[in-house]
Amino acid sequence: MSRVPFIAGNWKMNLDHLQAIAFVQKLAWTLQDAGHDPKRVEVAVFPPFTDLRSVQTLIDADRLQLGLGAQDLSPNDSGAYTGDISGAFLAALDVRYVIIGHSERRTIHGETDEVVGAKVQAAVRHGLVPVLCVGETAEDLERHGASAVPVAQLRAALDGVPADAPLVVAYEPVWAIGSGQAATADQAQQVCAALRGTLAELRGDEVAAATASSTAGR
Numbered sequence: 728m729s730r731v732p733f734i735a736g737n738w739k740m741n742l743d744h745l746q747a748i749a750f751v752q753k754l755a756w757t758l759q760d761a762g763h764d765p766k767r768v769e770v771a772v773f774p775p776f777t778d779l780r781s782v783q784t785l786i787d788a789d790r791l792q793l794g795l796g797a798q799d800l801s802p803n804d805s806g807a808y809t810g811d812i813s814g815a816f817l818a819a820l821d822v823r824y825v826i827i828g829h830s831e832r833r834t835i836h837g838e839t840d841e842v843v844g845a846k847v848q849a850a851v852r853h854g855l856v857p858v859l860c861v862g863e864t865a866e867d868l869e870r871h872g873a874s875a876v877p878v879a880q881l882r883a884a885l886d887g888v889p890a891d892a893p894l895v896v897a898y899e900p901v902w903a904i905g906s907g908q909a910a911t912a913d914q915a916q917q918v919c920a921a922l923r924g925t926l927a928e929l930r931g932d933e934v935a936a937a938t939a940s941s942t943a944g945r
Contacts (some may be wrong), residue, residue: 730937731769732768733768733771733939734769734771735772735796735826735895736772737773738772738775740775742778744781747774748782748785754770754772755792755793758792771793771796771823771824772793772794773798776798779795779820794823795821795823796825796858797817797822797825797826799829800846800849800855801813801814802842802846804852818855823855825855825856825858826897827847828880843883843884844888848887848888851892856893856895858897859896859897860897860899861880861898861899861922862880862900863877865901865902867901868902873914873917874917874921877922878925881925881926885930890929890934894938895938896939898918923938
């Protein structure tokens, strides 16, 4: 299996559905002008939930070479969970990817490794590809060193998940956010190597080699 580079744009809580249409059109034109080949580098957008239908319709109608992702999903498939979004709903909109375990969800919403793991399993149940975010804070880095916390988060998230389930792993150096510092290429590569080694242990060398990974930025 070969690994295709993956570029994901997380919009966070920005752009309404009308702004989303204009943005995606401009992005598609820019990529086309640059000679983008989706077989060599995959590009996906992750708009807010309220934009998904508009973006999905545009991608389908204009046959744009863009992947569509959601920013989160519920660990539950249906029921009395006000405000939650089921993976079944996302799959019905031809959403392919879903971000899980983002540092903002872990810190602001208090999502634990157990919650993240349940969301990964929910994504897999509905044929979605989890974009699993892992990363360490400055305190984690000082106390445990590089890669220890991201590796532990990865292990917890994949517990009980089939080894052949598709996955993207995104490394977020949380300690660098808003600090004026940036993770160097060497630092990111060190953590990514540890993550890929863990994937090889859990899922085999071939799957580990083919799993897309990235370093999240702001």
